[in-house]
Amino acid sequence: MRASLLQVAVNEGESVESRRRRVAGMVREQAGADLVVLPELWTTGAFAYEGFGREAEPLDGPTHEALAEAASDAGVWLHAGSVPERAPDGTLYNTSLVLSPSGETAAVYRKIHRFGFDKGEAVLMGAGDALVTVRLPHTTLGLATCYDLRFPELFRGLVDAGAETFVVPAGWPERRRSHWTLLARARAVENQAFVLACGTAGTHAGIPQAGHSIVVDPWGEVLAEAGPGEQVLTVDFDPKTVAGTRERFPALKDRVLGLDRPHR
Numbered sequence: 583m584r585a586s587l588l589q590v591a592v593n594e595g596e597s598v599e600s601r602r603r604r605v606a607g608m609v610r611e612q613a614g615a616d617l618v619v620l621p622e623l624w625t626t627g628a629f630a631y632e633g634f635g636r637e638a639e640p641l642d643g644p645t646h647e648a649l650a651e652a653a654s655d656a657g658v659w660l661h662a663g664s665v666p667e668r669a670p671d672g673t674l675y676n677t678s679l680v681l682s683p684s685g686e687t688a689a690v691y692r693k694i695h696r697f698g699f700d701k702g703e704a705v706l707m708g709a710g711d712a713l714v715t716v717r718l719p720h721t722t723l724g725l726a727t728c729y730d731l732r733f734p735e736l737f738r739g740l741v742d743a744g745a746e747t748f749v750v751p752a753g754w755p756e757r758r759r760s761h762w763t764l765l766a767r768a769r770a771v772e773n774q775a776f777v778l779a780c781g782t783a784g785t786h787a788g789i790p791q792a793g794h795s796i797v798v799d800p801w802g803e804v805l806a807e808a809g810p811g812e813q814v815l816t817v818d819f820d821p822k823t824v825a826g827t828r829e830r831f832p833a834l835k836d837r838v839l840g841l842d843r844p845h846r
């Protein structure tokens with residue numbers, strides 16, 4: 583299976599409309615890949631909070647329209663990263679779409695863990711409440727977004743729902759890059775799954791982005807890692823490795839369930 587992670591540069595000098603056109607063009611260039619992945623909130627920038635309300639769109643908004651066409655032109659499955667979604671009741675969400683090679687919406691995931699503690703996304707956006715997996719011809723994807731990477735129980739839930747390959751769009755800052763790499767590898771090893779983690783490059787709202795998108799195999803080995811700038815990271819991997827690893831080293835079968843409940 584071939585995946586291309588598009589580590590898009592998100593800088594304030596470029597308008598949302600121009601970035602949308604540019605990214606749709608980058609997706610069209612990936613014909614031949616099985617799956618293309620975009621980062622988190624790449625229209626606005628994950629830290630450009632003032633743009634969330636201004637640029638929020640419905641699920642069938644301009645980003646969906648541009649990318650559904652691009653996915654279908656390229657004939658690829660597309661994890662379209664996330665955009666600020668305005669739901670019909672007015673609530674904003676950090677929402678990811680997965681589009682099929684014919685441009686149909688195959689899955690919608692609203693980020694569960696919002697980043698910012700008492701500001702930014704944590705106060706401006708609502709929280710998703712549903713785990714989402716998507717069956718592709720070669721593998722089952724489990725969806726998570728950026729800060730979700732710090733919450734291993736979400737990934738265990740996705741494994742229980744059948745996930746073999748986690749896709750994690752992000753807008754991760756350079757100052758915590760060591761956490762990004764460590765957490766991506768940890769989620770892969772503990773769940774014996776592939777991790778495709780796609781970040782942004784550039785600087786927005788004064789926050790330099792880490793880049794360093796990364797693909798990790800179920801043994802925790804890094805198959806590919808990007809540099810800091812805009813880059814297409816293409817990797818070939820065999821999703822059957824997941825079943826093989828889980829069979830040869832069956833640690834997931836030794837889980838003791840219920841340890842997250844209070845002691846009596």
Ligand SMILES: NC(=O)CCC(=O)C(=O)O
Pocket residue numbers: 622628696697727728729730732752753754755758761
């Ligand atoms: N956009 C995010 O979720 C940022 C997460 C982050 O910076 C961190 O977990 O550290």
